[in-house]
Amino acid sequence: MPGSYLIKPVLDGSYKEISHGNGIYLYDSEGKAYIDGSSGAVTCSIGHGCKEVIEAMNEQAGKISFVYRSQFTNQPAEELADKLAAMAPEDLNWSFFVNSGSEAVETAVKIALQYWQEKGQGRKTHIISRWMSYHGITIGALSLSGHTERRRRFFSHLESSPAVSPPYCYRCPYQLSHPSCGLKCAEELQTAVDRTGKEHVAAFIAEPVIGAAGGAISPPEGYYQRIKEICNENAILFIADEVMTGAGRTGKAFAMEHWQTVPDISILGKGLSAGYSPIASVIVSDDILCTIKKGSNLIMSGHTYSANPQSAAAALAVLKVIEKENLIQHAEKIGILLMKKLQNLKEEFSMIGDVRGKGLLLGIEFVANSEISAKPFPKDYNITSLITRLAQDLGLLLYPSSAGIDGREGDAVLLAPPLNITEVE
Ligand code: PLP
Numbered sequence: 001m002p003g004s005y006l007i008k009p010v011l012d013g014s015y016k017e018i019s020h021g022n023g024i025y026l027y028d029s030e031g032k033a034y035i036d037g038s039s040g041a042v043t044c045s046i047g048h049g050c051k052e053v054i055e056a057m058n059e060q061a062g063k064i065s066f067v068y069r070s071q072f073t074n075q076p077a078e079e080l081a082d083k084l085a086a087m088a089p090e091d092l093n094w095s096f097f098v099n100s101g102s103e104a105v106e107t108a109v110k111i112a113l114q115y116w117q118e119k120g121q122g123r124k125t126h127i128i129s130r131w132m133s134y135h136g137i138t139i140g141a142l143s144l145s146g147h148t149e150r151r152r153r154f155f156s157h158l159e160s161s162p163a164v165s166p167p168y169c170y171r172c173p174y175q176l177s178h179p180s181c182g183l184k185c186a187e188e189l190q191t192a193v194d195r196t197g198k199e200h201v202a203a204f205i206a207e208p209v210i211g212a213a214g215g216a217i218s219p220p221e222g223y224y225q226r227i228k229e230i231c232n233e234n235a236i237l238f239i240a241d242e243v244m245t246g247a248g249r250t251g252k253a254f255a256m257e258h259w260q261t262v263p264d265i266s267i268l269g270k271g272l273s274a275g276y277s278p279i280a281s282v283i284v285s286d287d288i289l290c291t292i293k294k295g296s297n298l299i300m301s302g303h304t305y306s307a308n309p310q311s312a313a314a315a316l317a318v319l320k321v322i323e324k325e326n327l328i329q330h331a332e333k334i335g336i337l338l339m340k341k342l343q344n345l346k347e348e349f350s351m352i353g354d355v356r357g358k359g360l361l362l363g364i365e366f367v368a369n370s371e372i373s374a375k376p377f378p379k380d381y382n383i384t385s386l387i388t389r390l391a392q393d394l395g396l397l398l399y400p401s402s403a404g405i406d407g408r409e410g411d412a413v414l415l416a417p418p419l420n421i422t423e424v425e
Pocket of ligand 1 (some may be wrong): 041080100101102103105134207211214241242243244269270
């Protein structure tokens with residue numbers, strides 16, 4: 001029994017220990033090198049051992065590593081908030097810092113509820129989410145997540161269920177195709193609002209590109225524009241969960257920019273500090289901030305480590321590296337190249353059903369034989385774990401994702417290397 005480290009998902013003691021990393025590579029204690037092809041959990045977006053980030057963290061640790069957010073502010077958190085306001089579109093100008101994507105989703109929901117309370121519309125309490133989604137592991141965030149396998153065990157404690165289908169063209173829930181489908185999957189949001197009554201709906205939450213629960217599903221053109229219209233028409237806030245897609249991952253600073261859609265709340269995590277220290281941000285609009293300021297003037301949320309100076313310094317340094325090295329444009333360019341290579345593989349191998357995604361958030365869905373149908377492999381073949389294990393043996397790390405098929409999880413992996421991967425690498 002190696003040690004007492006109890007957070008391994010598989011308690012079989014088979015995990016190798018990573019001793020160090022450099023750029024896109026991780027090295028285990030036996031000296032084997034791996035390409036970090038999924039940036040861990042789509043997190044280490046500027047690779048490992050970045051000197052600028054290490055120096056910024058060291059410097060901050062020498063000044064102050066912790067202050068409590070309700071007693072003091074701190075310079076790196078202030079500077080990070082300003083930087084995010086400058087990066088974010090239109091009036092998304094105000095950051096609330098937490099430590100993980102799940103906390104950020106919970107905070108966004110609480111801010112949305114509070115916004116309507118401050119406006120005297122406290123009956124607007126319902127949050128609509130989609131199936132085939134992942135918003136986090138805590139009870140609140142999991143309640144919004146449409147991932148049947150992760151929900152199953154905790155069903156009795158979940159507060160709600162998703163109500164809307166994903167924009168999953170490869171397996172359209174209506175067996176239609178775009179554009180003649182009339183974006184029926186987006187229209188489902190209106191149906192869900194009508195069912196609940198718009199006077200009870202506070203917000204709609206969605207991942208711009210569906211990551212962990214879908215294998216990089218990118219919606220058809222016009223989808224988010226229609227979603228935003230429906231939100232506006234029904235006075236519903238739109239929360240973009242950019243925990244996986246934000247900070248340049250898809251070839252834009254915020255993935256919603258691909259569809260010229262500005263949400264009311266945008267959430268960053270993962271790539272914000274690229275794995276160097278835990279931090280996530282809930283970025284809200286001027287309207288939301290002003291409404292709360294004019295009302296109770298207090299955001300009723302926060303964690304002990306919120307706006308931690310050390311994490312803020314790491315995130316700030318990461319964003320500066322992304323900017324200095326033009327990594328967002330680079331991700332777009334390399335993403336196009338990698339997508340072309342995946343499309344070639346798809347032609348060659350009948351077990352690849354679909355390749356998709358945006359920028360450097362790419363997904364591969366596996367099927368039994370794409371020349372015959374899109375039927376998945378039998379569940380007990382465990383194709384996703386087989387492929388990720390084989391790839392790891394060959395020195396390539398992939399993220400095991402899933403793809404929902406008739407209520408069961410299908411097989412998909414995410415390919416999401418650090419944004420600074422080179423063409424040769
Ligand atoms: N939201 C999205 C879109 C995610 O992909 C994830 C994690 O994969 C989360 C939220 C939860 O983030 P965390 O694991 O940092 O709590």
